[in-house]
Amino acid sequence: MLIEKNVPLRPYNSFGIVARAQTLLRVTGEADLRQLAEDRQLAAAPKFVLGGGSNIVLTGDVKPVVLKVEVMGRRLVSQDDKAWIVEAGGGENWHEIVRWTLAQGYPGLENLALIPGTVGASPVQNIGAYGVELQDRFDSLDAVDLATGRVFTLDAAQCAFGYRDSVFKHVAAEPGGFGLAGKVLILRVRFRLPKAWKPVLGYLDLEKKMAATGEQHPSAQQIFDWICDIRRAKLPDPRVIGNAGSFFKNPTVSREQCADIIARDPKVVHYLLADGTVKLAAGWLIDACGWKGKSVGNAGVFEKQALVLVNRGGDANPVTGGEVMTLARAIQTSVYERFGIRLEPEPVVV
Template sequence: MIVERNVPLQPHNSFGIVAKARALVRVRGAADVQQLLADPEWGPIPKFVLGGGSNIVLTGDVRPLVLKVEVPGRRVLDDGPRATILEAGAGENWHDFVDWTLDQGFGGLENLALIPGTVGASPVQNIGAYGVELQDRFESLDAIDLATGKPFTLDAAQCAFGYRDSVFKHVAAQEGDFGLAGRALILRVRFRLPKPWKPVLGYVDLERKLQESGIREPSARQVRDWVCAIRSAKLPDPRVIGNAGSFFKNPTVTPEQCQDIIAREPGIVHYPMPDGSVKLAAGWLIDACGWKGKSVGNAGVYEKQALVLVNRGGATGGEVVTLARAIQTSVYERFGIRLEPEPVVV
């Protein structure tokens, strides 16, 4: 176990915010965590789990010990008649893993292509795009308790998946609660890809690609290419412009609330949900409040997609947070809706 000190975190957060980890350990397996917890100097101090850094806003140097998750590995566990079970280490790059599954001939994750981050972060956020959520393809995961060093396994029900939500985002309010925020580090994730494969093409952008291409029965690889093209046209590359992807969750309202808003704003983009609620496009709400292209200091709202906040060069975490709060205030004052950020502010 090697503890690195004063490690620059700018390369490890997609916003590109300048900050340092006072101490950092690279975790490649359960043994690394167990050795760390047994160490009299490092075991007792607070810890912060860092994956790909694509869903955080750093507001200063990180004082807790940073556990940089770098668990490797990809493998096929079972290729049965009804489903294929795949496993990946938590440190694997998510998009590279999606491409690997397609290279092996297994479709099912193509709608989630080009989402930044690591495999280990995917169930934490219950990532989703273009009609597919992580929970739709999830089998189970292995994690380790950061207090006891004991490994454990969770199935989908135990992960308590919700819209961009899971048990890993909730703090246990009292003894016996199952919130795992800050209490666990994910080591490996397993995925169930159903057979026969069927494309998920319900989103307008994908339907448009289908019509434009003239392809009636696209392959999983073709759907992946369409998703990548759509995302690249709308979202900035973090390697070029620092950002954390979609900054706010799309809010859900009752049908009555939606009708009330439509009466005032007929053009609002909205989607009926299976449970009877209505999802509103947060990007549309932000754009309607005039924020697209605006800035606070060096933090700005992306010109092509109001849902994305960007680092225009040298932005601090404080500027990003100030901009986000100003946007939340504007949307609430105009529509009576509170936008919830997706990234974690550290």
Template structure:
């Protein structure tokens, strides 16, 4: 366990926002996590778990204790007639896990290639792309209660996955004095995920329903691609649409794709026939947030040093100098731009866009 005071965070968040952690603890094992809990008494002081910093907007220096998650490790833990069960440390880079699993001959994560961030953050956000979400491959996870140091495991049902949502985003309700805490009722600010397990299906089939992947099938003349081909296609598509955070600071997709009723969708289509939309299994319709933002004229626009990416309106970027704390974008500029976009979309379409990143 390594403790740092007044630690700079500009290189620890993909937006490149200049901020500092009053106290940062680097944890490389479960023992490190428990040592931090004991030393800093997290039951009395708030804490913040930082992975790859790819889904956060820092609006100032971080006063809560920052636990920098660096637990590593990739391994096969079990094999059943239906699936390979693999495990990754919460500090592993997500894309490295995807590439490693394919190299072992275990398909299933290829649609999730190049999603930035660490493995431990994936269940919190229920990450997803190109027709696959984490919950589709999730098996279980191991976590530590930040208040007590107690270890526990959760399965998919206990994680309460939703669209870019999970039990880790919701605070537990305040229990009556003397009442026992019931795990699964909200774990924000309490659970510290240390290891994640995924079930990769042996009866694999390609998931290629998304338009971009359909186009790749047509362009290449390959109607039934294998997992490696899908992986390569997804990497190419994302590389063409999304900026590299190491070059142009960003937090990936900034807004969730909103869902509406079929009636609402028909009303919007009557006014905007070209709107990009996808029917969902529950009967709702998912709208492309990037299209909505683009239709409001935001592509390429800026507010201060925060801008909307020219190639994908769903991505907000750092137009300042991310190598210079004095010239980089601020969290305030990012959120001012985000709120202006939300207002535009609501005024035109009657839809409230919800940000994906965590605002700290």
């Protein structure tokens, strides 16, 4: 177990915010966490699990012990007539795992291409895009209890997946409760990829690609390529312009609420869900309030996609977490005043 002190975190957060970790441990396997649990001083200290840093806003130096997840590995665990079970280490790059599964002939994750971050973070957020969520392809995961160093396994039901939500984002409300925020680190994730593969195409951008190419029965690789093209056209590369991807969750409302908004704003982008509620496009709501391209200090709203907040200061004068959150709160106020809807941020604010 190697402990590092006063570690710069700017390379480890996609916004490019300047901050430091007072204490950092690089986790490459269970042994590191067993040693952590056996160290009396470190075991008692608060912990912060850091994956790819693509879904966080740092508002200052991080005082808890930072556990940098660097658990690697990818393999086919098993298969039967119905599905392949594929496993990846929590420190693996998410997009590269999507690419690898397709190259191995295991389709199913293609709609989740180019989502930034690591495999270990994917169940925490229940990542999703273009009609597919992680829970749709999830089998199980291995995690470590940070207090004891004990490894345990959770299935989908135990992860309590919801829209951009899971048990890993909640603190237990009472003794015996099952909220796991701050209590565990995800080591490995296993995916169940059905052999009876069916394309998921129910999004306008994908329909446009089918119309443009004349391909009405695309392969998984074709969908992967289309989604990479779509995301690159809409979203900034964090290696060029710092950002944390989609900053707000798409809100859901009742049909009556949606009808009321449509009566005032007929062009509102909305999607009817299976449970009868309606999902609204948060980016459209923000754009309708006039925020696209606007800035607060060095924090700005991306010109091509209002759902993305960016670092306009670059390397010379990087954005602060305070500027990002000031801009986010101003956007929330505007959307609430116009539509009566409270936007909820996706990133974790530290």
